[in-house]
Amino acid sequence: MALASESAVSRSGGPSSMPGRRWQCRSIMGARKLPRTRHGSKCYPRNSRSIPGCICGTPHSQLQRTKAAMRSRNLAIVLVDIAGFTERTGRQSREQNEAWLRRYRNLMLPLVKALGGRRIKSIGDAYLCAFDSPTNALFFGMAAHDRIFEFNQGAMEEERFSIRVAVSAGEVRLQGGDIFGEPVNLAARVEGITPAGEIWFTEAVFLAMTRSEIPSEEVGVHEFKGISQPVRVFRVIRPSLSQSPEPAPTAPGEEQAAAHPFGGAGLRKARQSPLSLAAGGISSSLSEATARLGEIAGNSLVHLGERLGRLRARVPRAAWLAGAVVLAIVAAILLMRSPAPFAEARRALANGKPEHALTLLTRQSRPEDPIWQALKARALLQKPRPDPAGAARLLQSACTQEARLLADDDVISDLVSSLNRHPADETIDFIAQRAGEAAVPALKQAAGDRRYSLRWNSVRALKKLGRDDDIDLAALYILDLEHVDACSVRKAAAKKLGELKDPRALEPLRRAAQRSVLDNLCMFGTLEEAIAAIEATQR
Incomplete structure (x- = not known):
């Protein structure tokens, strides 16, 4: 043509x-x-x-x-996925599965960031991650198993996770935010033979890692489909299986490290990292948007650098200097004005302005963030017309995702305050199972509160914990008699006081008898009988 x-x-x-x-x-x-x-x-x-x-x-x-844009790098490739995922999803609704995977993401991604890695992509329940350091890649695997262990300790059976981690290393091609090459394929093959609860890795990782920091042993030589040569495979040894001397004493706040499957070494490494999310611990409150933004920004730096290089040859130097000054001024203003996450909402709650706090939290909407949930629950409890049921749901979700919140006295106090409703059986069971002894001081204080539902639900929670031996029942019934409007409740309290024959109840009973006929319409002589029973013991 x-x-x-x-x-x-x-x-x-x-x-x-x-x-x-x-x-x-x-x-x-x-x-x-x-x-x-x-x-x-x-x-x-x-x-x-x-x-x-x-x-x-x-x-x-x-x-x-x-x-x-297509370049090569030597990286450690990590593949982490949920064991038994297919079987579990068969028993879940779509909403349950989405919430379960979101919780899994919030547990894993902060650890990836804290140890200097980045998530490349998600493949169903599996995360493909890349690390510059093979040692940090293995530390991530250890931290992931230990973090899952911590979560499972306070989770219901249907909410628990079991994971496996596979690591390979080598030269990969980076293009368009994705990675390609034999190390990626090899990580997938090793993951296919890794048992649940284990960390298996290739010989390339073994040769490149710092072996003094991570105990390991050879599993054997394996042949994999699509891989031309047999591959020696290793695994990270759990502390209980290691022949090394006893570990050094843990730092304050890490007394339970020995109970972790991998001794807590990965979590300690993550906390010490400059990229750690919170001083003193790993917080799973980093949202997916933040993690994804970091990845996109990292992938775009190369393209941005190339474009700026071409633009620099065309724009006069004076214009570049002026632009740099403007950007510096804008950045300084933003840094001065941008508060820490939820800082304004915290201040509003501290100043007794729950409605303003709710407005601020709505603007920073992160409904899956446990810190956001805990702060919104506090705002709901401080409102002029509190919403204890809504606060209880938020607090139970937050403490399920982040068990460390149960060590916060304010969170425990809010959880107990959410008992001011009927029924509250689910929250009572949650406090007894998850908070345990940590909730006893707040429950005992709430047992003396004038609010009827809060008072008696706290007593029920103390009974579940076996800590109701020193409850002053006479004082509780006196509060019912004096501060509850329902005649049937006051009648039951008067009857109990007559049976206890506590002298402290005599004056409250006499004051109750002087109330109007309408107030005492259901009493039918109960007050007089209780007064007579107590006076009989004083003769």
């Missing part, structure tokens, strides 16, 4: 006048148009072999950018 001459194209404003652009050149028959691209001084078809790498009519400058 003949093509139009270059001069004919030029007369219509073609390639000779505007190089580097795609053009449509009409055939002699006029049946269809053939896309062309301009390279130097000639016009070539889209699929021409004259320009190596020329595809789909892409200009030569864009081809250079594409080649520059």
Whole structure:
């Protein structure tokens, strides 16, 4: 098929006048148009072999950018997934499965960031991550198992996780935010043979890691589909299986480290990292948006650098300096004005402004963040018309995701305050199972509160914990008699006080007998009988 001459194209404003652009050149028959691209001084078809790498009519400058964006690096590749995921999802609704996977993400991603890695992509329940350091990759595997162990300690059976971790290392290709190469395929193959609760890794990782920091042993030599050579596979030894001396004493607040499957070494390493999310512990409150933003920003730096390099040659130096000054001023203003997450909401709650705190939390909506949930629950409890049921749901969700919240006295106090409703059986069971002895002081204080539901639900929680031996029942019934409007409740309290024959109840009973006939309509002599029973013991 003949093509139009270059001069004919030029007369219509073609390639000779505007190089580097795609053009449509009409055939002699006029049946269809053939896309062309301009390279130097000639016009070539889209699929021409004259320009190596020329595809789909892409200009030569864009081809250079594409080649520059694809680069190679030596990385440790980690694949972590949930054991028994398919079986579990068969028993869950879509909403339950989504919430369960969201909780899993909030447990894993903060550890990846804290140990200097980044998540490349999600493959169902599996996360493909990359680390510069093979040692840190293994520390992540240890921290992931120990973090899951901590979560499972306070979770219901249907909420628990079991994971496996596989690690390989080698040269991979990075392009478009993804990675390719044999180490990626090998990590997937090793993951397929890794038992639940284990960390298996290849010989390349073993040779590159700091072996004095992580005890390991060889599992054996394996042949994998698609891998040309047999591969030696190793695993991280759990402390209970290691023949090393006893571990050094733990730092304050880490007394339970020995109970972790991998001794808590990975979690300690994550806390010591400059990228750690919180001083004194790993917080799972980092949202998916933040994690994803970091990945996108990292992948875009190369492209941004190339574009700035080309722009720099065209823009005068004075303009660059002026722009830099403006950016510095804007950045300083933003840094001065941007508070820590939820800081304004905390201040509003401390100043007794729950409605303002709720407004601020709505603007920073992070409904899956346990810290956000705990703060919103406190605001709901401080409102003029509290919502204890809504607060209880939020607090139970927050403490299930982040068990460390149960060590916070304010959170325990809020959890106990949410008992001021009927029924509250679910929250009573949650306090007894999850908070345990830590909730006893707050429950005993609430047992003396004037609010009827809070008072007696706290007593029920203390009974579940076996800590009701020193409850002053006479004082509780006196509170019922004096501060409850319902006649039936006051009648039951008067009857109990008559049975207890506590002298302290005599004056409250006499005051109750002086109330109006309407107030005591259901008493039918109960007050007089209780007074007579107590007076009989004083003769």
